[in-house]
Amino acid sequence: xxxxxxxxxxxxHPLMQWVDEKLPLPRLVYNAIGAGYPVPRNLNYxxxxxxxxxxxxxxxxxxxxxxxxxxxxxxxxAFGTVEQTMRDVNGGWLMRYAHANGASFFFxxxxxxxxxxxxxxxxxxxxxxxxxxxxxxxxxxxATAFMGYVxxxxxMSYWGAKVITGLFGAIPVVGEPIQTWLLGGFAPGNAAxxxxxxxxxxxxxxxxxxxxxxxxxxxxxxxxxxxxxxxxGPQDTVPFHPYYTAKDGFGVGVFLILFSIxxxxxPNYLGHPDNYIEANPLSTPAHIVPEWxxxxxxxxxxxxxxxxxxxxxxxxxxxxxxxxxxxxFFLPWLDTSPVRSGNYRPTFKKFFWILIxxxxxxxxxxxxxxEEPYVMISQVAAAYYFxxxxxxxxxxSRFEKPLPLPGSITESVLNRHNIKGEEDALPGMGADPxxxxxx
Amino acid sequence: MVRIGAFLVGLFFAGWLLxxxxxxxxxxxxxxxxxxxxxxxxxxxKHVSFSFDGPFGKYDKQQLQRGxxxxxxxxxxxxxxxxxxxxxLEALGYxxxxxxxxxxxxxxxxxxxxxxxxxxxxxxPVPADHFPKPFANNVAAAAANNNAIPxxxxxxxxxxxxxxxxxxSLLTGYQAQPAELLKQFPDAxxxxxxxxxxxxxxxxxxxxxxxxxxxQVTYGDGTKASVDQMAKDxxxxxxxxxxxxxxNRRAAGLATLVFLAIATALAYMAYxxxxxxxxxxx
Numbered sequence: 001x002x003x004x005x006x007x008x009x010x011x012x013h014p015l016m017q018w019v020d021e022k023l024p025l026p027r028l029v030y031n032a033i034g035a036g037y038p039v040p041r042n043l044n045y046x047x048x049x050x051x052x053x054x055x056x057x058x059x060x061x062x063x064x065x066x067x068x069x070x071x072x073x074x075x076x077x078a079f080g081t082v083e084q085t086m087r088d089v090n091g092g093w094l095m096r097y098a099h100a101n102g103a104s105f106f107f108x109x110x111x112x113x114x115x116x117x118x119x120x121x122x123x124x125x126x127x128x129x130x131x132x133x134x135x136x137x138x139x140x141x142x143a144t145a146f147m148g149y150v151x152x153x154x155x156m157s158y159w160g161a162k163v164i165t166g167l168f169g170a171i172p173v174v175g176e177p178i179q180t181w182l183l184g185g186f187a188p189g190n191a192a193x194x195x196x197x198x199x200x201x202x203x204x205x206x207x208x209x210x211x212x213x214x215x216x217x218x219x220x221x222x223x224x225x226x227x228x229x230x231x232x233g234p235q236d237t238v239p240f241h242p243y244y245t246a247k248d249g250f251g252v253g254v255f256l257i258l259f260s261i262x263x264x265x266x267p268n269y270l271g272h273p274d275n276y277i278e279a280n281p282l283s284t285p286a287h288i289v290p291e292w293x294x295x296x297x298x299x300x301x302x303x304x305x306x307x308x309x310x311x312x313x314x315x316x317x318x319x320x321x322x323x324x325x326x327x328x329f330f331l332p333w334l335d336t337s338p339v340r341s342g343n344y345r346p347t348f349k350k351f352f353w354i355l356i357x358x359x360x361x362x363x364x365x366x367x368x369x370x371e372e373p374y375v376m377i378s379q380v381a382a383a384y385y386f387x388x389x390x391x392x393x394x395x396x397s398r399f400e401k402p403l404p405l406p407g408s409i410t411e412s413v414l415n416r417h418n419i420k421g422e423e424d425a426l427p428g429m430g431a432d433p434x435x436x437x438x439x
Numbered sequence: 440m441v442r443i444g445a446f447l448v449g450l451f452f453a454g455w456l457l458x459x460x461x462x463x464x465x466x467x468x469x470x471x472x473x474x475x476x477x478x479x480x481x482x483x484x485k486h487v488s489f490s491f492d493g494p495f496g497k498y499d500k501q502q503l504q505r506g507x508x509x510x511x512x513x514x515x516x517x518x519x520x521x522x523x524x525x526x527x528l529e530a531l532g533y534x535x536x537x538x539x540x541x542x543x544x545x546x547x548x549x550x551x552x553x554x555x556x557x558x559x560x561x562x563x564p565v566p567a568d569h570f571p572k573p574f575a576n577n578v579a580a581a582a583a584n585n586n587a588i589p590x591x592x593x594x595x596x597x598x599x600x601x602x603x604x605x606x607x608s609l610l611t612g613y614q615a616q617p618a619e620l621l622k623q624f625p626d627a628x629x630x631x632x633x634x635x636x637x638x639x640x641x642x643x644x645x646x647x648x649x650x651x652x653x654x655q656v657t658y659g660d661g662t663k664a665s666v667d668q669m670a671k672d673x674x675x676x677x678x679x680x681x682x683x684x685x686x687n688r689r690a691a692g693l694a695t696l697v698f699l700a701i702a703t704a705l706a707y708m709a710y711x712x713x714x715x716x717x718x719x720x721x
Contacts (some may be wrong), residue, residue, distance in 0.1 A: 041717060068441075076660070083522045083594070086684070093684040094691070238717060246710040253703025260699060263492045264692020268597060277600035286640065289565040315460075320452055327448075333441045372472060376463050383456035390449025394442045 005234040007035045032215060038224035038237035039244055042413050046120075047223070047244075048251035049113035054211065055252060056106035061100040061204050064148075071151065073197035075190040078153035079278040097267040103145050103271045107260050107293035110138060118331075119352055121340030123222045128332040129217040135212050135328055142294070142325075144203040147196040149291055150188070154275030159288045161188040161196075167301075170315040187281060227412045228340025236409040265310055287369045295366030296359050298376040300324050300385065302370050320382070327389050334389060337397035344403040347396050351388060358384045371404065457655050476627040480620050482612070482637040484604035491603075491676055495693070497686055498679055505658050506676025507531060509669050512656045513649050514592065515547070516583060521571040522593035526566040530683060539564045547571040585632050587645030596674070597681040603674050605638065610670035613648040664696040705720040 009030040011017045013073050020027055030036045035362045072081040085092040107122065114134070117123055123131035146164060150157045168179040184191025222231060231237055238244070262269065270292055274285045290298055304317035327334075358381050365378035406412035490499040507528065510520070525542040533541065548561025549571045564571060574580035574591075578643060580588045596602030617637040629635045635645040650666045658664050679685075 045542045231672045242713050246713040249706040253706045260695045273598050276594040374465050379456045379460035383453040386449045386452040390445040
């Protein structure tokens with residue numbers, strides 16, 4: 001697909017030849033995630049998270065479809081049917097806990113996947129479309145997760161739905177009609193629960209579709225790599241199978257071990273106790289907080305406490321929260337540095353780690369009650385978040401002097417091995433190895 | 440164009456946030472937030488150890504039976520347990536006949552229709568029935584309890600932070616309002632009909648102390664029924680009602696982890712093996 005030296009699919013068995021003539025599906029798979037896809041040989045473990053996110057989606061769909069068999073999407077019985085699934089369905093507790101914690105693991109691996117892309121400049125030309133489609137997947141995931149959290153119809157489900165749909169009410173004039181239309185009523189109720197269930201079942205398959213586009217777009221330029229240097233020839237790549245299928249196999253094992261520890265030994269650790277209380281429209285919880293993966297965005301939403309002339313603070317918060325994600329769509333054109341990898345961008349690298357710290361602080365404040373000093377901290381952190389992407393990054397990419405890049409992927413691999421002191425004589429190795437990074 | 444627009448948007452959001460921060464900081468310094476009575480006097484649950492603590496702990500069936508006895512003789516007068524069925528009690532070590540007898544002798548009847556006349560009437564519960572509710576509806580529950588509805592207890596230990604310790608602390612935490620509190624917050628006197636308990640979120644709750652005297656229940660296994668013991672036993676019982684599959688979950692988890700450890704080690708060796716030639720020579 002991507003490089004002329006890619007291995008070609010040649011079915012040997014007559015049956016496979018027959019299938020290939022009628023429907024070249026095995027050929028498609030071979031070229032997408034088999035030996036027919038040449039991949040840079042120097043990928044590190046951060047390149048495992050795409051496959052892990054795919055696995056997380058499969059776990060969610062399998063456990064979710066089984067849960068749906070036992071779920072009653074009606075506000076009078078929903079909470080009870082989820083409890084019944086936990087108690088009276090064979091293995092129901094496993095499906096339920098796997099689904100709830102699976103959502104968290106899906107977000108953990110997707111966040112690592114996104115930050116991998118941010119650090120190594122995976123969003124830059126020629127991979128802009130891969131990045132944009134990835135953001136579409138992320139938005140769909142957020143919508144799916146939000147609606148899924150409403151389904152057990154606990155206190156946090158109900159009040160979370162009320163707060164988030166209430167955000168639309170901040171839009172002037174048309175806001176309240178939109179909110180009523182979205183909910184099918186003035187407050188979350190049976191109508192809202194039913195449509196959320198329907199959409200929660202639909203969207204994962206939409207995500208699966210966009211993932212196909214994401215991988216398709218990726219295969220046109222081929223995968224990026226930790227040096228950010230383009231593939232120059234066959235010596236720079238290895239076939240996806242068996243090299244990266246083997247590495248991903250190990251990654252999947254580690255992922256499942258960590259997932260199992262949470263799932264079997266602390267399944268409620270990431271959840272909120274209030275969601276074990278059935279939804280009660282007459283009793284507001286002391287602190288309404290979303291699931292942890294929304295905390296940074298929730299902190300941005302709540303950071304706006306002062307009206308801007310005629311624009312109410314609530315509307316500003318809503319706009320900022322959406323802007324905090326939408327600005328990522330412009331990233332390929334905000335960061336104009338031709339150097340992709342953060343390893344060769346000393347100034348960028350410093351700001352990148354500040355951003356990581358900033359997002360963690362935002363996350364902490366988003367999970368904390370809306371009191372001081374958390375609001376003040378999230379105001380500073382949110383200000384940095386916007387400044388980072390919209391002001392600092394374009395300036396850094398303009399004025400930064402990047403470090404010298406390795407001549408090729410192969411050169412960087414050999415160089416790395418030499419630094420480790422491996423003295424193997426390497427055919428085809430350049431006479432002067434790349435100087436190691438200064439500073 | 441994109442970068443100019445981005446710069447202006449960034450400047451607006453970041454600038455307005457910093458202005459909001461400064462206004463907030465000035466307000467915070469000029470008028471520091473007053474501590475609330477809940478903030479000052481609410482206590483985190485006491486430390487208490489249970490047989491099911493830790494990753495491999497198991498329920499103590501004797502304790503669960505004692506806790507069930509406390510629930511039956513004390514709590515069930517006001518609190519429902521709607522997600523638990525009598526048949527589930529077999530997990531506590533009761534046999535089928537005992538469960539049948541417990542259901543039949545339950546003080547509250549299961550609402551049903553008379554199969555001959557169609558009239559609504561109560562009947563003796565059978566093992567397949569869930570625990571019947573003590574009040575016909577929330578209005579009746581509130582009317583009988585000074586306007587507070589006694590919550591269902593099936594999930595109580597999962598519906599509070601550190602739920603098992605919380606239930607134990609609440610049941611043993613009733614006390615007179617500290618003089619210190621009234622001195623600091625003269626308006627915070629516990630209202631008539633409520634009871635002071637620092638383990639409760641807003642410090643005053645409608646439930647009167649339910650466990651008051653040693654020997655309030657008589658344990659069949661000879662354990663001394665101190666208030667502390669009864670509170671601990673019923674907290675253990677309610678942990679089981681909230682998480683009846685806890686032991687299955689932990690056993691399955693251990694088996695899964697052993698399997699995954701072996702599989703992951705093999706996957707790592709396969710990975711190293713496949714890459715061996717690439718790591719040495721180009």
